[in-house]
Amino acid sequence: MSPIATAALAKTAPPAPPRRRARSGPPTRRLMAPATLFLLAWMIVPLAMTLYYSVRHYNLMMPELRNFVGATNYKLLLTDPTFWHSLVNTLVLVMACLAITVALGLGLALLFNRTFPGRGVARTLAISPFFVMPVVTGLIWKNMLFHPVYGLLAWLARELGLAPFDWLAQQPMLSIVIMIAWEWTPFALLILLTGLQSLPEDQIEAARLDGAGRWQEFRHIVVPHLGQVLYVVVMLESIFFLTSFAEIYATTSGGPGTATTNLPYYIYQNAFFQYDIGLSSAAAVGAVVLANVFSFFLIRFVAGNLNAGSAR
Amino acid sequence: MKTRRTSHVLLSLLAYAVALVMFFPILWMLLTAFKTEQDAFSITPQLAFAPTLESFRTALEQGSGYWHYAFNSLFSAVVSTLAGLLLAVPAAYAMAFYPSRRTDFTLVWMVSTKFIPAVGVLIPIFLVYKNLRLLDNLWGLTALFTAMNLPLLVWMAYSYFKDIPRDIVEASAIDGAATVQTMWRVVLPLALPGLASAGLLALILAWNESFWSLTMTDHKAATLAVYIASFKSAEGLFWAKMSAASVLTVTPIVVLGWFAQRQMVRGLTFGAVK
Numbered sequence: 001m002s003p004i005a006t007a008a009l010a011k012t013a014p015p016a017p018p019r020r021r022a023r024s025g026p027p028t029r030r031l032m033a034p035a036t037l038f039l040l041a042w043m044i045v046p047l048a049m050t051l052y053y054s055v056r057h058y059n060l061m062m063p064e065l066r067n068f069v070g071a072t073n074y075k076l077l078l079t080d081p082t083f084w085h086s087l088v089n090t091l092v093l094v095m096a097c098l099a100i101t102v103a104l105g106l107g108l109a110l111l112f113n114r115t116f117p118g119r120g121v122a123r124t125l126a127i128s129p130f131f132v133m134p135v136v137t138g139l140i141w142k143n144m145l146f147h148p149v150y151g152l153l154a155w156l157a158r159e160l161g162l163a164p165f166d167w168l169a170q171q172p173m174l175s176i177v178i179m180i181a182w183e184w185t186p187f188a189l190l191i192l193l194t195g196l197q198s199l200p201e202d203q204i205e206a207a208r209l210d211g212a213g214r215w216q217e218f219r220h221i222v223v224p225h226l227g228q229v230l231y232v233v234v235m236l237e238s239i240f241f242l243t244s245f246a247e248i249y250a251t252t253s254g255g256p257g258t259a260t261t262n263l264p265y266y267i268y269q270n271a272f273f274q275y276d277i278g279l280s281s282a283a284a285v286g287a288v289v290l291a292n293v294f295s296f297f298l299i300r301f302v303a304g305n306l307n308a309g310s311a312r
Numbered sequence: 313m314k315t316r317r318t319s320h321v322l323l324s325l326l327a328y329a330v331a332l333v334m335f336f337p338i339l340w341m342l343l344t345a346f347k348t349e350q351d352a353f354s355i356t357p358q359l360a361f362a363p364t365l366e367s368f369r370t371a372l373e374q375g376s377g378y379w380h381y382a383f384n385s386l387f388s389a390v391v392s393t394l395a396g397l398l399l400a401v402p403a404a405y406a407m408a409f410y411p412s413r414r415t416d417f418t419l420v421w422m423v424s425t426k427f428i429p430a431v432g433v434l435i436p437i438f439l440v441y442k443n444l445r446l447l448d449n450l451w452g453l454t455a456l457f458t459a460m461n462l463p464l465l466v467w468m469a470y471s472y473f474k475d476i477p478r479d480i481v482e483a484s485a486i487d488g489a490a491t492v493q494t495m496w497r498v499v500l501p502l503a504l505p506g507l508a509s510a511g512l513l514a515l516i517l518a519w520n521e522s523f524w525s526l527t528m529t530d531h532k533a534a535t536l537a538v539y540i541a542s543f544k545s546a547e548g549l550f551w552a553k554m555s556a557a558s559v560l561t562v563t564p565i566v567v568l569g570w571f572a573q574r575q576m577v578r579g580l581t582f583g584a585v586k
Contacts, residue, residue, distance in 0.1 A: 027491060028406040028410045028412065031403060032402070034398075034399050034403070035462060035466060036403070036422075038459060039425050039462060042433075042455065042456065042458075043425040043459060044425070046432075046436040046440075047433055049435075049436035050433060050436055053436065108330060111323060111326060111327045112327060114323060116320070116323075117324075118328070119327070121331075122327050122330075124570050124573075125334065126331040126335065127334075127569075128335055128566050129335075129337070130569065131562070131566040131568075131570075132338065132562050133520045133537055133558075133561060133562060133565070134520065134522050134537075135522050135526075135537045135540045136341075136540055136562055138544075139541075139544060139554060139558070140340070140341050143551055143554070144344060144555075145337060152340065152357055155355070155357055182334070186334070187580075191577050191581060191585050194585050198585075229585050232585060233581075236581065239429075243430060245430075245431075245522070245523050245526075246523060246537070246541075249522075250544050251544075264429070267431045267434065267435075268527065271435050272527070277439070280435060281435055284434065285432070287429050287432055291427060291428070291429045291432070292427075294427075295424065299420060299424050299427065302420065302423060302582045
């Protein structure tokens with residue numbers, strides 16, 4: 001155990017009897033080493049390797065050519081229209097899914113925050129999509145709901161006298177957004193509902209006594225309290241939406257053309273079908289940077305909560 | 313007063329309707345699984361159909377490979393969860409009960425690895441696994457699932473340990489119990505419900521994991537996610553079979569998820585929402 005740790009412990013712990021002093025102290029390091037080493041080996045080392053590959057010329061088709069090329073991969077990346085397209089697609093997907101899941105999730109949370117018979121069952125049914133495997137989500141929607149002839153939505157359109165619509169071909173991005181939003185609205189609902197249920201009841205009571213209307217109550221008590229919860233939902237969802245993959249893999253494979261190729265799918269294609277390790281590593285660095293923009297704020301928030309939370 | 317009651321009833325009805333709409337795709341999959349292939353692939357949706365277990369039979373029969381994939385899914389989910397707990401619990405224990413100046417940093421660092429997008433580490437892991445012959449290897453996949461869930465498990469274990477009063481641990485230490493004894497006899501029983509729910513969440517996430525299974529496995533170590541994905545090119549031929557396989561894949565986890573709702577909120581928001 002390090003001297004610093006011992007000193008910190010001596011400060012916080014009440015004076016221990018001499019018997020305990022005689023021991024070598026708790027084996028903090030040995031307890032933490034396995035988890036630390038595992039995360040280093042599986043996350044940090046590969047991350048460093050991605051950075052390394054991104055400045056090398058490295059194509060699996062020509063394994064003998066592996067020299068340092070500086071920023072060449074990044075330059076190639078920035079001049080590849082598909083990369084820009086995938087970047088735009090990624091952002092569109094994140095923004096659209098965020099808007100839908102947060103708006104719907106908030107509405108549903110308010111709806112389910114009231115007491116009515118069968119609330120538990122209704123809520124449980126409504127959050128179920130979150131537990132469905134993404135590949136299953138993709139295939140169910142693609143085949144049984146979106147199919148232009150045999151899909152349920154096609155039948156509904158015919159019944160309503162509308163023209164047949166091939167969702168995944170004509171509105172591929174919208175279709176992907178619908179599927180992902182279907183999976184993640186329950187997540188927003190569940191977390192916002194938990195947030196609503198921990199509302200400061202006494203403040204609401206006081207506001208009502210002061211004659212606050214429903215809207216005022218919502219605006220001045222519910223919204224500020226939910227602000228924090230919303231922040232967490234937005235940040236977490238952003239990070240997950242940035243890495244959406246399985247839904248696209250199972251339905252459009254990034255197409256038609258590059259209409260639904262997002263950054264993860266772009267990297268996957270370049271690495272696994274073009275064998276271009278250098279270029280796809282450069283794109284992967286881009287994906288990490290993009291995710292960090294969001295996670296920076298989230299981690300700061302979590303870190304800030306660390307000691308406040310434990311005091312509770 | 314009367315309008316209030318009407319609006320209450322209307323809002324309740326709206327809640328039922330919304331719940332039904334959200335659940336509908338799952339329900340439709342469930343219904344399709346009990347249809348014949350002809351009923352499943354019909355231009356007008358068949359509601360009054362003669363339910364059959366035929367699709368389940370074909371999905372489960374010897375040649376379908378379902379059991380192979382199900383075993384891989386179960387193995388990787390269970391083993392990665394147990395391994396994750398085995399790694400996370402000691403680390404969280406040390407951080408919760410013997411904090412040092414570096415503890416906050418270490419904890420936040422561990423949590424932050426959860427936010428590294430999988431594509432950011434995909435290529436090196438693929439190449440290293442290829443060299444070590446860990447591609448399409450169940451242990452290799454299980455290790456990835458472990459790494460994926462470890463930050464979450466450390467965080468959850470830490471937050472449950474923090475809920476245990478320090479006095480209890482100190483009293484046990486004063487009585488002369490060694491650290492390992494204190495951890496085993498005093499702390500773990502108290503934290504067990506919390507750790508179990510953390511494990512449940514890890515199990516759900518590992519079972520549903522698709523990115524690593526799709527990129528790192530082919531057949532030998534492929535999980536149910538890969539099996540289901542193989543239906544993607546079957547244009548309308550096997551909707552009932554696909555639904556039956558999906559039902560078998562999704563049902564256990566959805567049911568587990570119903571029981572893990574509250575823990576999921578706590579775990580996935582890293583304690584920000586309880």
